[in-house]
Amino acid sequence: MSSSRPRIHVINPNSNEAVTRAVADALEALRFADGPEIVCSTLHDGPPGIETQADVESVTLPLRRLVESDNSSDAFVIACYSDPGLHLCREGTRRPVFGIAECAVLTALARGDRFGVIAIAQKSIRRHARYLRQMSLIDRLAGERPLDVSVAESASEGTLARMVETGRALVEEDGADVVIMGCAGMARHRRPLEDALGVPVIDPTQAAVAIAIGTVQAGL
Numbered sequence: 001m002s003s004s005r006p007r008i009h010v011i012n013p014n015s016n017e018a019v020t021r022a023v024a025d026a027l028e029a030l031r032f033a034d035g036p037e038i039v040c041s042t043l044h045d046g047p048p049g050i051e052t053q054a055d056v057e058s059v060t061l062p063l064r065r066l067v068e069s070d071n072s073s074d075a076f077v078i079a080c081y082s083d084p085g086l087h088l089c090r091e092g093t094r095r096p097v098f099g100i101a102e103c104a105v106l107t108a109l110a111r112g113d114r115f116g117v118i119a120i121a122q123k124s125i126r127r128h129a130r131y132l133r134q135m136s137l138i139d140r141l142a143g144e145r146p147l148d149v150s151v152a153e154s155a156s157e158g159t160l161a162r163m164v165e166t167g168r169a170l171v172e173e174d175g176a177d178v179v180i181m182g183c184a185g186m187a188r189h190r191r192p193l194e195d196a197l198g199v200p201v202i203d204p205t206q207a208a209v210a211i212a213i214g215t216v217q218a219g220l
Contacts, residue, residue, distance in 0.1 A: 006036040006216035008209060009073035011066060012184065013059040013080045014046045014151060019185040022155045023079050023205050026187035030209050036074070036216050038209060049151025049185075050080045051120065053127060060085035068092045075212040079184040079205045082127060096215050100184060101128070103211050104204035105137060108178040111200040114142040116176030118166050120154050120183045122146045128182065143174030144182070154185035163189055164196045171199055178202060 010027065012020040024040040031038055045062045047055045063085035067076055076097045078086055083099030090097045108115035119125050125144045132138040145166045153159060163186065170176040180202045181190060187203050194201035 006074040007072060008036050008038050008075045008212045009070055010040045010077040010079050013043045013063055013084055014049050015044050016048050016152055017042055018155055022187045023184055026203055026206055027209055036213055050082050056082045056084040060088050064088045064092050074216045077208045077212055081182045081204055098208040098212050100204035100208040103208035104180045104202050107207040108180050108202050112178035114140055114176055115178040115180055116142045116170030116174055117144040117180045117182045118163055119144050119146045121148050142176035143170055145169055151185045154183045160189050163193050167193055167197045171197055
């Protein structure tokens, strides 16, 4: 544990540095004078994107080792919407570890009654639904719709138009009054997407780091 300014370590468990940069840029809004230091890093042993269950499983032990070896951080955020290795990492440290999917859902429930999720791909949806059932929150899901893009493509400027189209379907057809961006790589699109949809849009990494800030600032 650090003895002065608290430190929050945000870990991108895929090896794509562009995603890490997008996450770091989105977190600028949460950096403030005398606030916690927010450090973003890339798990270089990870796959280019966490897109399958095999990808999820492949990073769990490397994440655990990284958390255990980091003695200078006061809290950790796993910046992948599948929350890979979340419980394994929590088992390996007494410091708080936050998963961005869990935090995004909890934040969405504080903003509206039913939420929708924009997924990167169809194959992600079953995995996300299983997680919501484990959280006993599947009944609050209005719907989840895929973009059918890669993690890398989700961070590109050209993806916004497809996100707006998908988000409108979640709001107008599925009845979502809050929309969650279901991939950390989408971080750059939150504000323009919210402007286009007219409902709250949750960036999961921002949601998790906001909770982490409250935790370390309060000394919990």
